[in-house]
Amino acid sequence: MQTILLVDDEQRMLDLVALFLEPHGYQCIKVTGGKKAIETLKKSKIDLVLLDVMMPEMDGWEVCEAIREFSNVPIILLTARSDKFDLVKGLNTGADDYVTKPFDEGELVARVNALLRRVTQDTSGKEQIQYQDFSLNTEAYALNYKDLTAQLTLKEFLIIKALISRPAKTFTREELIESGWAFDTYTDVRTVDSHIRNLREKLRNAGFPIDEFLKTVWGIGYKWS
């Protein structure tokens, strides 16, 4: 089952497009606006993006460029028939294809099929660790929250990974050390405190609401909740 992200400012259009695609075996995620689209892309596995060009705030090709900053997911633009200029601009900013409104079901599905057939993205073996708006990119060793991204060090990554993988479970410092590194060497448990401190500072500075999620459990250790 492949997942398609639909981006438009009109709810009616989102519903219509989903109505077209879902009978053909595609799962649709509907979002309004470019920021939400980017957030969703960062935390979910998306196989293709259908993007309306005409949107308030961020227009289609702004979103397109923003997506190309971190992903090469296939993108199809939706636009009014008359916007020839949009077409050229869109295709030159990284979009892969283009559908003009009004379109019928057959045309849309055919284009989606054709593009996915071409791309055949290799997403196998990709772990997806997430919690609400947080998601851990296990390939980039980075933490995402909505449209924010923070690059983590190895130890920071290992700690966050352990915590988010089992929300609400309180980890002792010993558990965190053993789950991540130091199978052989001894490291002071207080070292975990330092990493937690560094994490909190880094993420706080990056704008993450980290204090609401990464919590100290007095006398025991740390947890995510």
Added chain:
Amino acid sequence: MQTILLVDDEQRMLDLVALFLEPHGYQCIKVTGGKKAIETLKKSKIDLVLLDVMMPEMDGWEVCEAIREFSNVPIILLTARSDKFDLVKGLNTGADDYVTKPFDEGELVARVNALLRRVTQDTSGKEQIQYQDFSLNTEAYALNYKDLTAQLTLKEFLIIKALISRPAKTFTREELIESGWAFDTYTDVRTVDSHIRNLREKLRNAGFPIDEFLKTVWGIGYKWS
């Protein structure tokens, strides 16, 4: 120089389309009728086919199906605006895109560019790898950025290829070595550092904004983003 095969029954249309494409660096071969098109495809190197749907004898999608018997060359259909049914049928019989008549130069060229850009395999089996304004010339073993070009050595090419093919993924040095060379022989992981260094220096000197894209992930490896 890429070669495009134009297929139509009207000589005037062939000339018009060639007039549009040739200024953009495409070599055009004009043929009238499906049989000649198939003959030409079998004996010449063709990068893309522009195929009119309305033709006597063999129509567009018959030709399309016939081509798909032996080749997966990219195909764009030319169709009258009203022929929605033809369009869907065409895309589902193996065409990759379509353009409705009447069309202007910008639209046609944009579609041709876009299709050639996203096609991962051209007729000679070479891959097209790109990221935003960067593209890898897998025949010349060179990296392009906008109008800049840098000649790479083999190892440099293999490293860049691995990185750009999967943006945002962090590669360990071992992964880079294994993905490119040394399936059998042992090579020190620090050799990758040397190649990265040479790449950065070479590309920086050539005017590439390489430091914004080729990044070190401390304790893990390198990534492109």
Added chain:
DNA sequence: TAATAATATGATGATTTGGTAAAGGGGGCG
């Protein structure tokens, strides 16, 4: 509220890791 225990914070030194330069080996080519 004071005493106590645990964590947060700040500072620092140690350690790991990456960047850089330099040199040697080896193959291709004139």
Added chain:
DNA sequence: CGCCCCCTTTACCAAATCATCATATTATTA
């Protein structure tokens, strides 16, 4: 054969991370 270029390795230095400790702060409990 000799030159040049690429690849690889090594060594050294710089930078980032990691671990530890001392001190400040906060939470808990009597």
